[in-house]
Amino acid sequence: MSERRVSRNVPIILSIVIALMLAIAPLPGWAEPYRPDWVALTLIYWAMTLPQTYSVGSAWLVGLILDVAQGTLLGQHALALCLVIYITVKFHLQFRQFPLLQLSATVFALLALHQFILFWINGVVGVNSPAETYWGPVISSTLIWPLLTMFLAGFHQRARR
């Protein structure tokens, strides 16, 4: 049983690692403000699908890694991801029933909240953050969400076998 559990979790952890890599991959300058929030999207998907396994704890750990990778204050991404994943897990049964359009709108709201917390902490500690970079990641992430769900669903199917 535990062997099956391991083999099932490997692809999921792999997807999170890939999301982390996409989050630190270099992008051309013009695309930088529109980099989708890969880590948040992937974590939201797994928290919705497997809320018992991937919940606030894993979100917090991944957030800490992201903080170190991006050089932000330790705990900044951890807090933002933790809150977003808490809401996702809390309402995962409702979210699963949503049609795609409504779910995308929900993801939009979750990511806006995520971005708000990052900006808020930046504001509190006095790091200037240009306001025009607020919505870029939120919009690009929402647009990429349907594709990502399809991809991760395939991942999950394979893992289940």
Added chain:
Amino acid sequence: MAASKSDNQFGSPFLPSLGLRFLLLAGLSILLLIIDHRDNHLDAARKAIGATVYPLRVIVDAPVSTWRWLTDTTASRNDLQLENSRLKTERLLTLARLQRYSALEAENARLRDMLEARATVREQVRVAEILSVSSDPFRHLIVLDKGTVDNVYDGQAVIDANGIVGQVIEAGVLSSQSMLISDPGHALPVEVNRNGLRTIARGTGEFDSLDLPFLPNNADIEPGDLLVSSGRGGTFPAGYPVAVVESVTRIPQEPFASVSARPSAALNQVREVMLIWLADEPDELEVDADAADDEEATDAATSETEAEIGDAIAAPVENDSGESDE
């Protein structure tokens, strides 16, 4: 493992409820934020987590470095010959300049001896490659492929062929994080090369502009003036080019003129930078083989005749800090 009804039940009987877990973790995050913001007691934790991130960075960088290796190995003979001849001419020019510099340097040292001033500070330079660039658009950070095993230390100055790039803020074991001078949280003491006017250049969050917020309206500064590091803060060696003044706007009812400058270093285009070690003994000057053909690496025999007066800050500063020293 606990006997569980569904396969998804992953040890959850041992854990407190979701809300409680969330509150605990959120509280822990806020605690971490406060500790990390107040002082740097979390360096060890950062380094430990950073070690797990390092392989990811290497993998992410692999396609780029493979591509460069491929273009290098498959470059045509013709291209190589062209490049070779270009480099040869460049080298000649550089050597010619170096001759002049070494003569000047010797003269400078002699004059200094006569004045019994402090010995000139000489530097040791090594090339480092940029592993990754921060994806956080509010922070201008880069990760270099040299760490404490290569004697990189916190606060070390980072330059490129054209001027100052930034400083190391966190030296990890194998890689180190550096803040660019354009980061909104960075400020460095500079002086105008033409007349020695001292001031502070602050990052704006844009790669192509620095802000000089503390110059009075009647300050003698014009567009085109070269700003060099003054060495006052102790972090940056003196005499390296930092930026060129681009615009000076004097508004009579404001106390300070608004002056913006364009960094000399190509902050968003560099792939290789140089790390500087200050060595007090002139004999210790060694230039890394691959940095030898870089004129800027060797030309700047810098001096710090006056004691460092703490009126300028060369460190990541809070927004409210710093004052004009003129």
